[in-house]
Amino acid sequence: MTTLSELPLFDRLLWAKENLAPVETDYRVVFECDMDEAAAVLVPAPEWMACALAGGILPPVEVYHQLEIDEKGHVLNGHILHETPPLGPMTEEQAIEYLIRKDVPSHVWQDETANRLKFYICQKHQIPEDRGFRNAWRLAA
Template sequence: MTQLAELPLWQRLEVARQYLKPVQSDYRVVFETDLDGSACILVPDPNWLACALQGGILPPVHVYHDLEYGENGRVLNGHILHETPLIAAMSEEEAIEYLIQKDVPAHIWKQDQGNSVRLLICRKTQLPATRNWRNAWNLIQEKAA
């Protein structure tokens, strides 16, 4: 897999999916895009997590923020996903932080507005065992003592 750096991102991910054993994460990211809506739960894809732990496959997370979109929603400078030097292996915790910065809206993880809890990293066992009433889940806003 030493020649992966020469491949576009989508091909690197596909090759890695074929050769790396998927890694199930026990971490979950719970976040609210607005205080009136229900909570969203981000679960790392086992194949993506294997890539993050392996290293040499993913671009730096800032590349996703540098993407420019045209009026039709198409990416105009997608080549940066394929040409940027790749990052080294990450720990599982670093991979979760990367995933948050990649997939959760920036206004949530930057915490630049208000003092409410908008994002929480937890273990799978800390979430309800069933998905009943899933659309009613919210993050609890603890009051300072």
């Protein structure tokens, strides 16, 4: 009998959709890719957070960094997402760190020489509800 962790990623995600209740988190990541651009807000999908907290579904984040993409944007070695054994359960904090390394451009979180804040992990209530001036948001120095 095949266990969940032995299934391809796609099948594990289908299983999660049918069996896990979405998990809302209060965590948000505000980041700037470029000083000349507005800050972006990363909000974890409740379905993704459920997968991260449950464990046995998501591959290690390093696998995403190993993906090879051709000039047309096609992934050449996507099989590694399905063949790599999944991680165990994460805490919410670990899941946010994983998501930063997966979805925020690496020059934002890898640059240790910067003399300014490039991203900030905060809670939902710390972000203004009024999005009227969202394109003008910047991280405070």
